[in-house]
Amino acid sequence: MKNKIMQSIKSSMITLLLVTSTTAGTLNSTGTAGGAQLLIPQGNMNIALSTGNGSTVDGIGSIFVNPAGVANMTAMSGMASSGDYIADTKLASFAFGMPLNESTNLAIGMKTLDFGDIMTTTAQATEGDGTTFSPSFYVASLSVGNSVSDRVKVGVTGKLISETMGDASATATALDAGVQYLFPNKKLSVGVALKNVGSRLQFEGTGLEGQYQPDGTQPGTKNENLSITGMDSPLPTSLDISVGYQLNNRLSVMSSFENFSYQLNTLTVSGMYRTGNVWLAAGTKMNVQTGDKPTAMSEFVWEDYTKSNWGVSLGFGVDIDLGSTMMSVSYANRQSVDFFDDYSAVEVSFSF
Numbered sequence: 024m025k026n027k028i029m030q031s032i033k034s035s036m037i038t039l040l041l042v043t044s045t046t047a048g049t050l051n052s053t054g055t056a057g058g059a060q061l062l063i064p065q066g067n068m069n070i071a072l073s074t075g076n077g078s079t080v081d082g083i084g085s086i087f088v089n090p091a092g093v094a095n096m097t098a099m100s101g102m103a104s105s106g107d108y109i110a111d112t113k114l115a116s117f118a119f120g121m122p123l124n125e126s127t128n129l130a131i132g133m134k135t136l137d138f139g140d141i142m143t144t145t146a147q148a149t150e151g152d153g154t155t156f157s158p159s160f161y162v163a164s165l166s167v168g169n170s171v172s173d174r175v176k177v178g179v180t181g182k183l184i185s186e187t188m189g190d191a192s193a194t195a196t197a198l199d200a201g202v203q204y205l206f207p208n209k210k211l212s213v214g215v216a217l218k219n220v221g222s223r224l225q226f227e228g229t230g231l232e233g234q235y236q237p238d239g240t241q242p243g244t245k246n247e248n249l250s251i252t253g254m255d256s257p258l259p260t261s262l263d264i265s266v267g268y269q270l271n272n273r274l275s276v277m278s279s280f281e282n283f284s285y286q287l288n289t290l291t292v293s294g295m296y297r298t299g300n301v302w303l304a305a306g307t308k309m310n311v312q313t314g315d316k317p318t319a320m321s322e323f324v325w326e327d328y329t330k331s332n333w334g335v336s337l338g339f340g341v342d343i344d345l346g347s348t349m350m351s352v353s354y355a356n357r358q359s360v361d362f363f364d365d366y367s368a369v370e371v372s373f374s375f
Contacts, residue, residue, distance in 0.1 A: 056257050056258060056260075056286070057186075057224035057256030057259075058184050058195060058219070058256070058259060059259065060134065060136055060160050060184075061162060061182075061197070061218075061259055062259055063114065063134070064087060064088075065084075065087040065104060065114075065116040066083075066087050066104070066116070067104065067338050067340060067353040067354065067355035067368055067369075067370040068080075068338065068353065069084055069087055069088050070336055070338060070355035070356075070357055070366075070368060071293075071295075071306065071336050071337055072277065072293040072304050072336070073292075073306030073307055073333075073336045074087075074088050074263075074279070074291065074308070075265060075279040075291030076088060076265070076277050076293065077201070077214040077215075077216050077263050077264075077265030078204075078213050078277065078279075079203075079212055079275065080092040080214075082100055082120070082374075083100050083101070083102055083130045083132070084118070085166070085168065086118055086130055086164050087116075087134075088216070088263075089178070089201040089215075089216040089265075090166045090178030090179055090199050090200070090201045091176040091177050091178040091201040091202050091203040091216070092168065092176065092201075092203060092214075093120065093129075093166045093167065093168025093178045094126075094168030094170045094176040094177070094203075095170075095176060096120050096121075096122065096128045096130070096168070098122070099121040100118075100119070100120050100372065100373065100374045100375070101118065101119045101120075101372065102117070102119075102370060102372035102373070103116070103370070103372075104368050104369065104370035104371075105369060106368025106369065107366070107367060109359065109363040110363060111139065112136055112137065112139075114134070114135070114366075115135050115137070116132065116134045116135070117132065117133045118132035118133070119131055119132075120166075126169055127168070127169045128168045129165075129167055130164075130165075130166040130167075131163075131164065131165050131166070132163070133161060133162070133163050134162040134164075135160070136158075137157075138160075139157065140155040140156070141155060141156055141157065143155060143156055143189075158186070158187060159185070159186075159187040160186050160187075161184075162182055163182065163183045163185075164182050165180065165182075166178060166179070167179055167180075174204060174205040174206070175203070176202065176203040176204075177200075177201070177202050177203075178200070178201050179199065179201075180198070181196070181197075181198055182196065182198070182199070182221070183196055184221075184258070186224065186226075188230070190228050190229040191228040191230035191231050192226065192228055193227070193253070195221055195223060195224045195258060196222050197218075197219045197220060197221030197258055198220050198221055199216060199218045199219065200217050201214065201215060201217070209269075210269045211266070211267070212266065212267045213264075213265070213267075214264075214265040214267075214279075215262070216263045217261075217262050217263075218260070218262075219259055219260050221258050223255040223257050224255065224256045224258070225254070225255035225256070226253035227253065231250050231251040231253060232251075233248075233249070234246040234248060234249075235247065235249045237249065257285065259284065259285050259286065260283070260284040260285070261284065263279055263280075263282075264280050264281075265277060266278055273296055273297050273298055274294065274296050274297075275294065275295050276292075276293070277291075277293050278290070278292050278293070287311065287329060288310070289308050289310055290308070290309055291308045293307070293336075294306070300341055301339065301341050302339065303338075303339045304337070304338050305336065306335070306336050307334065307335045307336065308333060308336075309331055310329055310331045330360070331360065332359065332360055333358060333359060333360060334358035334359070334360050336356065336357040336358065337355070338355030339354060340353030340354070340370075341353070347375070348374065348375055349374040350372070351374075352369075352371055353369075354369055354370075355367065355370070
């Protein structure tokens with residue numbers, strides 16, 4: 024039985040690596056992917072640990088890091104989180120999960136971004152035409168986690184990504200797949216998650232229609248009713264390989280390496296301390312440079328181009344026993360290095 028489990032883990036890891044290698048990008052492809060909201064961490068413990076907890080994450084927060092952790096959920100659970108993201112954007116997430124049977128759990132999640140009202144400008148009214156529009160971005164997720172054994176967990180997450188701006192919108196679907204393995208000593212754990220493998224985002228709608236001069240015509244040709252074809256963008260596919268080690272009953276450390284298709288790879292180092300019903304966590308995520316600086320690019324521009332936009336992340340939480348219900352309240356902060364304010368979020372979760 025043990026050999027079969029290990030063979031299954033090896034096969035899963037090899038498959039994930041092969042799929043990722045076929046979509047791997049280079050430094051030149053940085054920033055060309057769409058669906059950037061998929062990369063925003065959710066779940067305050069995940070934020071505090073800079074999502075370096077792919078091998079140890081459990082419960083409904085696993086939806087946002089490694090779906091294999093959904094299999095560790097032991098009771099019906101729910102969570103809600105709200106925070107201020109960059110440039111006055113409001114970011115909220117909701118999740119709910121429940122056991123289906125002794126070995127399989129189900130969880131659903133939603134991540135939404137509220138950009139507020141934005142002034143409408145046109146070529147004729149560059150200072151605004153008196154109207155506003157409110158973009159709507161969301162990611163809906165459905166996860167299933169299964170306990171293959173007491174040490175092996177697997178899971179998958181299906182996602183629906185939607186972006187709406189005025190009278191134009193784009194949708195895409197994506198899939199995450201993950202596995203977690205806990206070594207016999209119960210201290211060392213390994214996790215692998217392949218994330219955001221799916222279709223491409225392409226805007227369509229009446230918002231792309233207008234009066235334009237046909238391509239290839241002479242100057243002065245009368246404008247016609249035409250529709251612009253939006254460029255389709257791939258999703259930010261990545262492979263996350265993580266390890267965790269429990270130093271003692273209170274302190275654990277973890278790290279992860281994430282290989283991206285359309286941005287620089289990242290390395291995360293984090294740790295968490297538990298005492299009683301309180302947890303404290305901190306982590307940092309840094310870009311890992313794998314290419315050479317172009318000869319025509321200055322050192323200043325190169326440093327700005329390759330450094331991470333985010334610094335240290337911190338968070339804490341407390342569990343409150345309400346009898347038949349366990350309530351958890353937590354706070355997390357992610358440091359912004361330049362230009363924007365830090366990202367902070369408050370989360371409340373329940374376990375019934």
